[in-house]
Amino acid sequence: MSLVKVPSLPTLNWAVTTAVALNLVPVVGVVLWGWSAFALLFLYWLENVVVGVRTLASMFATAAVAGGMNWIGALAFGAFFTFHYGLFCFGHGIFLIVLFGQGIVTVGDTPLDLVAASRTLFEQQNNLLVGFASIVAWQVVQFLLFVGRGAVRRTNLLELMGEPYPRIIALHVALILGGFLLLLLNQPLWGLVVLTLVKMAADISDASKQTRPVAANAA
Secondary structure, eight states: OHHHHTTHHHHHHHHHHHHHHHHTHHHHHHHHSOOOHHHHHHHHHHHHHHHHHHHHHHHHHHHHHHOTTHHHHHHHHHHHHHHHHHHHHHHHHHHHHHHHOTTTSOOTTSTTOHHHHHHHHHHHSTTHHHHHHHHHHHHHHHHHHHHHTSGGGTOOHHHHHHTHHHHHHHHHHHHHHHHHHHHHHTOHHHHHHHHHHHHHHHHHHHHHHHHHHHHHHHO
């Protein structure tokens, strides 16, 4: 029995360690690079967008493995997910700018221009691109685990489409609470603690979920 469990441990430990390490990048950004409170909030919002892209990639990877009519399902579910999840992210981003970003970012001719807001923020904050790269890196790891560990063969499109919503709702609440804490204390570090713990817990849960099926099948 011990021989069955041992192979899954290095992968799980590696995935969890990676999740923890990448989640510490915002701590470095605030402490050493002087990221503002709003920059931190907006960076975590950007993660929701990247999660959506990874979810779409997972849908098409599932269709590629299953073949046949699954491609039609992937296109249909993908289009609906892009509209619905994208609308959710768009509203969330506008909410953050209106509530916490006034006077900090330039949003062009309209406060709805999230692309302009993102561009301005990356220009203003030192090394914020490093934080964004760490977010993208973790989602790439998630996708590789999804494909490489075989979950791509055992997950249906409907399940994939629903996976990001609990996470984005939890992170949305954490962003609001953390944002108000940042405003009240005028200190990014305390809000950072709240946001980092919530996001780190979500990422560790994702890593554990991706590695768990291998141990179960091996048993």
